[in-house]
Amino acid sequence: MASEAHAETPALREQFDTEEQQKDASTLGMWIFLITEIMFFGGMFLAYIVYRGANPLVFAVASSSLNVYIGAANTVVLLCSSFTMVLAVRGAQLGQRQTIVLFLILTLILGGVFLGVKAYEWNEKFQEHHVPGPAFHFEGLPPELQGRAQLFFSLYFAMTGLHALHMVIGVGILSLLIWQARKGTYSAAYMTPVDVSGLYWHFVDIIWIFLFPLLYLIDRHLGK
Amino acid sequence: MITAAVQEREHYLNASYGIKSWLLTKDHKRIGLLYLATITFFFFLGGAFATLIRVELLTPQGDLVSSETYNKLFTMHGVAMVFFFLIPAIPATLGNFFLPMMIGARDLAFPRINLLSWYLLVLGGLLSLYAMLAGGVDTGWTFYTPYSTSYSNTWVIATALGIFVAGFSSILTGLNFIVTVHRMRAPGMTWFRLPLFVWSTYATSVIQVLGTPVLAVTIILLFCERVFHLGIFDPTRGGDPVLFQHLFWFYSHPAVYIMVLPAMGVISELVSVYSRKPVFGYHFVAFASVAIAVLGFLVWGHHLFVSTQSLYAGLVFSFLSYFVAIPSAIKVFNWTATLYKGSISYATPMLYAFGFIGLFTIGGLTGLFVAALGFDVHVTDTYFVVAHFHYIMVGGTIMAYLGGLHYWWPKMTGRMYPEGWAKLSALVIFLGFNLTFFPQFVLGYLGMPRRYHVYPPEFQVLHVLSTAGASVLAVGYVIPMIYFIWSLRYGKVAGANPWNATGLEWQTASPPPAHNFDQSPVVTHEAYDYSTVLGEVEVG
Amino acid sequence: MGELRLLPEQASTIAPEVDHLLYFLLVVSVFFTVAIFGAIFYFAVRYRRRSEQELPNPVHGGLTLEILWSVIPFGLTMVMFTWGASIYFTEARPPGDALSLYVVGKQWMWKLEHLEGQREINELHVPLGRAVKLTMTSEDVIHSFFIPAFRIKQDVLPGKYSTIWFKPTKPGRYHLFCAEYCGARHSGMIGWIHVMEPQEYQNWLTGGAAEGTLASSGEKLFEGLACNNCHHADSSGRCPTLVGLFGKTVQLAGGGMVKADEAYIRESILQPQAKVVAGFQPIMPTFQGLVTEEDVLRLVEYIKSLGAKAAPEGTPTPGGVPAPKR
Amino acid sequence: MTEHIDRVRTYALVFAVLIALTVLTTAVAFVDLGPFSVVVALAIAVGKMLLVALFFMHIRHSTRLTRLVVLGGLLWLIILILLSLTDFATRTWVGVPGR
Numbered sequence A: 001m002a003s004e005a006h007a008e009t010p011a012l013r014e015q016f017d018t019e020e021q022q023k024d025a026s027t028l029g030m031w032i033f034l035i036t037e038i039m040f041f042g043g044m045f046l047a048y049i050v051y052r053g054a055n056p057l058v059f060a061v062a063s064s065s066l067n068v069y070i071g072a073a074n075t076v077v078l079l080c081s082s083f084t085m086v087l088a089v090r091g092a093q094l095g096q097r098q099t100i101v102l103f104l105i106l107t108l109i110l111g112g113v114f115l116g117v118k119a120y121e122w123n124e125k126f127q128e129h130h131v132p133g134p135a136f137h138f139e140g141l142p143p144e145l146q147g148r149a150q151l152f153f154s155l156y157f158a159m160t161g162l163h164a165l166h167m168v169i170g171v172g173i174l175s176l177l178i179w180q181a182r183k184g185t186y187s188a189a190y191m192t193p194v195d196v197s198g199l200y201w202h203f204v205d206i207i208w209i210f211l212f213p214l215l216y217l218i219d220r221h222l223g224k
Numbered sequence B: 001m002i003t004a005a006v007q008e009r010e011h012y013l014n015a016s017y018g019i020k021s022w023l024l025t026k027d028h029k030r031i032g033l034l035y036l037a038t039i040t041f042f043f044f045l046g047g048a049f050a051t052l053i054r055v056e057l058l059t060p061q062g063d064l065v066s067s068e069t070y071n072k073l074f075t076m077h078g079v080a081m082v083f084f085f086l087i088p089a090i091p092a093t094l095g096n097f098f099l100p101m102m103i104g105a106r107d108l109a110f111p112r113i114n115l116l117s118w119y120l121l122v123l124g125g126l127l128s129l130y131a132m133l134a135g136g137v138d139t140g141w142t143f144y145t146p147y148s149t150s151y152s153n154t155w156v157i158a159t160a161l162g163i164f165v166a167g168f169s170s171i172l173t174g175l176n177f178i179v180t181v182h183r184m185r186a187p188g189m190t191w192f193r194l195p196l197f198v199w200s201t202y203a204t205s206v207i208q209v210l211g212t213p214v215l216a217v218t219i220i221l222l223f224c225e226r227v228f229h230l231g232i233f234d235p236t237r238g239g240d241p242v243l244f245q246h247l248f249w250f251y252s253h254p255a256v257y258i259m260v261l262p263a264m265g266v267i268s269e270l271v272s273v274y275s276r277k278p279v280f281g282y283h284f285v286a287f288a289s290v291a292i293a294v295l296g297f298l299v300w301g302h303h304l305f306v307s308t309q310s311l312y313a314g315l316v317f318s319f320l321s322y323f324v325a326i327p328s329a330i331k332v333f334n335w336t337a338t339l340y341k342g343s344i345s346y347a348t349p350m351l352y353a354f355g356f357i358g359l360f361t362i363g364g365l366t367g368l369f370v371a372a373l374g375f376d377v378h379v380t381d382t383y384f385v386v387a388h389f390h391y392i393m394v395g396g397t398i399m400a401y402l403g404g405l406h407y408w409w410p411k412m413t414g415r416m417y418p419e420g421w422a423k424l425s426a427l428v429i430f431l432g433f434n435l436t437f438f439p440q441f442v443l444g445y446l447g448m449p450r451r452y453h454v455y456p457p458e459f460q461v462l463h464v465l466s467t468a469g470a471s472v473l474a475v476g477y478v479i480p481m482i483y484f485i486w487s488l489r490y491g492k493v494a495g496a497n498p499w500n501a502t503g504l505e506w507q508t509a510s511p512p513p514a515h516n517f518d519q520s521p522v523v524t525h526e527a528y529d530y531s532t533v534l535g536e537v538e539v540g
Numbered sequence C: 001m002g003e004l005r006l007l008p009e010q011a012s013t014i015a016p017e018v019d020h021l022l023y024f025l026l027v028v029s030v031f032f033t034v035a036i037f038g039a040i041f042y043f044a045v046r047y048r049r050r051s052e053q054e055l056p057n058p059v060h061g062g063l064t065l066e067i068l069w070s071v072i073p074f075g076l077t078m079v080m081f082t083w084g085a086s087i088y089f090t091e092a093r094p095p096g097d098a099l100s101l102y103v104v105g106k107q108w109m110w111k112l113e114h115l116e117g118q119r120e121i122n123e124l125h126v127p128l129g130r131a132v133k134l135t136m137t138s139e140d141v142i143h144s145f146f147i148p149a150f151r152i153k154q155d156v157l158p159g160k161y162s163t164i165w166f167k168p169t170k171p172g173r174y175h176l177f178c179a180e181y182c183g184a185r186h187s188g189m190i191g192w193i194h195v196m197e198p199q200e201y202q203n204w205l206t207g208g209a210a211e212g213t214l215a216s217s218g219e220k221l222f223e224g225l226a227c228n229n230c231h232h233a234d235s236s237g238r239c240p241t242l243v244g245l246f247g248k249t250v251q252l253a254g255g256g257m258v259k260a261d262e263a264y265i266r267e268s269i270l271q272p273q274a275k276v277v278a279g280f281q282p283i284m285p286t287f288q289g290l291v292t293e294e295d296v297l298r299l300v301e302y303i304k305s306l307g308a309k310a311a312p313e314g315t316p317t318p319g320g321v322p323a324p325k326r
Numbered sequence D: 001m002t003e004h005i006d007r008v009r010t011y012a013l014v015f016a017v018l019i020a021l022t023v024l025t026t027a028v029a030f031v032d033l034g035p036f037s038v039v040v041a042l043a044i045a046v047g048k049m050l051l052v053a054l055f056f057m058h059i060r061h062s063t064r065l066t067r068l069v070v071l072g073g074l075l076w077l078i079i080l081i082l083l084s085l086t087d088f089a090t091r092t093w094v095g096v097p098g099r
């Protein structure tokens, strides 16, 4: 056996020399993962810009049909969850097990609320026939502009859908963290998973910070 | 240095036994071998499709297969070769195996993620394979809409999802490499002491991380359009098929540098070792890798010159395309200059390196042809383009890959390959390759469109030449396959450093121990300082 | 098996230009290829390893050398860029006096229409020495209109118009290919371009059994679809007049201007509400689904001809139909 | 990297500003600002992003490398969008359909 290798613990895997090296590596890894996410959503932002530029009026009309108050409320919910998340990470930095668990659970609940509201909104779209496809119908637009309205709603569903998917994954991660935190896995010395999950959660929040104005707010005055 | 008795010593291959010890391994070296097996499979699969394509094109009529089948053949050929062979080829096999060793690390930063990324490649491969067996897919490897979303009734979704999953594998590999190079270098291993292979693999990883997600989202949107009837690219709803092309090529152009940069890294190693000289202009070659990675992201629109993309965008993209040529030129010149006053050995890997430099030059220069707007209008979507990219991908990357495989084979297995056979096959491959693809330049300029199942009879002579070449080429590829397997048992036992190479990977036993080094290395020299590895020397 | 050629026939004004660029590119590449192959070969022989323990002196890189071999190739590439771009510019802008023709691609055939009303499938007859401009669209997927002898190619997309032009310089029969993969019979989507002497072309035009010019069938459609109920020759009523519209710049409601080209007229018919003319109500119904792409082309041609009537300075074309204004 | 632990007050303050900005951006949407509607909405969104990234994601205390990674990611997003717009934004300039 190699003389240098040491017994492996979660706090220090055998490929690393020091805990600090390991923590740095994990954090860097997470950030790199997040920039892949930027590019992932970036593709859809590009599509959005191109189509909004080509059909400003239709997009304004279509986006005015979304409920701003629900959107805003959901933004607040998500921001709250970011706040509780950051407190959970802080708890982890201080090695306070109770605090971690408490705030992670709060974050989880808020994430759940966000998804619930999103589900409600989606359901509404189904009832209003605002879901792209053969049954699509958007009142107030002439038949030949229905297609372009579908373009808006296609983007709406793709963007909020993929965002929601990220939330669902986040909820999964949170559940895992809660379970582990309760077991007492995390301490001031070893809290990297909490830390990097926090990064992920905030990132998903940032995406929504952009989706909200783009989908709900811009050009409402044109839509009237 | 340890050279004695390979058999008794414990190394990564005999540290544990059984299928499970392989399928659950976290050792980057074993994972490298798992990749090797996987991509070899896909290479021969893609090669089988290529063989059928070439046989079909022997005659102008479509007499071997139907049009539908032919279209599936070139699609599956492109998909298998690009996504499941060439993109993972060098980084995931040689990179996985040697990158940690070259920087003096015990493993990659995230061994579990490394294993996961192999599983993802296999999963993606199986999905695509399933699609191929279930009925195939016929959109071309470029999946242009609206054909792929609304018209094709083949297995588009399974294939696309396969590529999506494989994309994750690629992202994770890239991420792992970047973190490893930043955080795991041995003491004394500064950035400018890194072997050039590490530099180029690092640059590749940057592309993988920044580009692949865009392909992922493009596939997701395609998926949503085909399955959920969303209408992102659908022209009947005001969507723009050219937007799809932008998104696709935003990834797929940089992806060609994913395919060639690691190859360039291998060549830098080979040229240095077999002329026993440090790579001429080390810093320039190192930075050229990074420059190619960055500039490579600015040129994707050169695939869209006749797509109804705006004239001005065409100008911008053509202009920027020429910037990528410069770092490539720098590399070629520096490799050539490295040979000057060297001590040049004709070992097989070096022959492949010569082949690479020559064929890459031809492929790259014809890249300049197609980057010229007025010229590309005539040759785009003809065999000229087919020849251009095969020159780089087959003549270039595969040559480098084979060169690297021969070079590191003793380290990986502890055995030498048979030199005579190896030289022979290198020669066969070189000749077969040129006979296959050179005529295609002429064909393309004459106007032979690509993806054509039947063609006007005046093109036949050149097609026959090409097919003849492909048969020679196939033989050339089968020979190494055989002798590599043969050498596992009967090859000469290799010492720790049969080539007198300087990389850290050569300072440990062949095959290496499970943790790579018995003692963590400390680096005190620049890369490629051959005076440190040759015992007594004759200064020449 | 046919004869073995190395270059395709040169049959348009663009073809020699592209070929000249090819020669330049070839010279540069052959130079570099020979230089590099030569250098490798020479060094490999001259400096072959003579003993196993040989250690050459390291040669260190020089900044001047690096700069030299970056700057010289860069200069050459800029020549390539400019040259290529200038040809591309020419290709992108059809001359004003070009003969107008229409192309509709569909899986897997080319439908071509002359202003005079002749319709052809997978064949196109054009006069020698006269610039020809094609306005193209597709009914389904992307195709690409490719004539190797003319060295031109342009994709043909569903839902929008694209343009290509050429000026044949040599009579004969040339391949027309579809160059963008479009499904099962992509390789069957081929045809012929016949370049004829102008007189012969005239005979061909008059000889064919055309049901009236493109514009006149457009006029019939215009009446049949009751466009004329709203659009009158003068701007009376609730609708803008279409006379003299083509080529004009139109003021849109809600600000913005648009040039009334083929694409705009097509959109006005299929998506009237997308761009509404300033001062008018968006009452025009859509004709999407009621008209085919070919019908739209006829209507467009009719509206263009209205433009020309109002502008008598338009030069008459061989077919007798005045050319559209520049 | 030595651990830097922010005070709860800092987080609470940032959080409060974020909520305020959300209310603001929603309210502004009902005012007709013409083309500035987009500008204001995006400016506020960018502000919020910065707050989340700097404070909640600790970029304030992070290494140079991490910052470089983040900036790189944003730069690449800009490349994707701007270079694509060289096409979409100039489609009508030549005045020939499809060029």
Ligand code: HEA
Binding pocket: B142, B256, B257, B259, B260, B302, B303, B321, B322, B324, B325, B326, B328, B329, B330, B332, B360, B361, B362, B363, B364, B365, B367, B368, B370, B371, B372, B376, B379, B380, B381, B385, B388, B389, B392, B393, B397, C028, C032, C036, C073, C074, C076, C077
């Ligand atoms: C590994 C793969 C690889 C690599 C490295 C490249 C490298 C380059 N490619 Fe290629 N390309 C492909 C794979 C690759 N390509 C593929 C797969 C396609 C087709 C996809 C499809 O449609 O299916 C394609 C298509 C393609 C097109 C579109 C053609 C068309 O569809 O019409 C263009 C256009 O600009 C292009 C340009 C270039 C350029 C300028 C380079 C440059 O990077 C080359 C730089 C190298 C050199 C210049 C040579 C070395 C230099 C010297 C020896 C010194 C002398 C130099 C000078 C005088 C400058 N490529």
Ligand code: HEA
Binding pocket: B043, B044, B046, B047, B048, B049, B050, B051, B052, B053, B054, B074, B075, B077, B078, B079, B081, B082, B085, B086, B139, B140, B141, B142, B386, B390, B393, B394, B398, B436, B449, B450, B451, B452, B453, B466, B470, B473, B474, B475, B477, B478
């Ligand atoms: C890494 C990428 C890669 C590689 C290695 C290759 C390798 C080869 N390619 Fe391919 N090729 C592409 C990438 C690649 N190609 C892509 C992206 C396209 C475009 C697809 C599209 O249009 O969508 C393409 C398209 C393409 C075409 C154009 C088809 C068309 O447009 O109609 C042709 C035609 O000659 C061709 C030929 C070959 C040949 C002869 C080889 C040879 O080098 C292969 C040699 C290898 C073997 C022959 C395998 C080993 C031998 C055996 C297994 C023997 C046993 C064989 C049998 C039992 C059948 N390729």
Ligand code: CUA
Binding pocket: C105, C106, C107, C108, C142, C143, C144, C178, C179, C180, C181, C182, C183, C186, C187, C189
């Ligand atoms: Cu039409 Cu190919």
Ligand SMILES: [Cu+2]
Binding pocket: B252, B253, B256, B299, B300, B302, B303
């Ligand atoms: Cu490219």
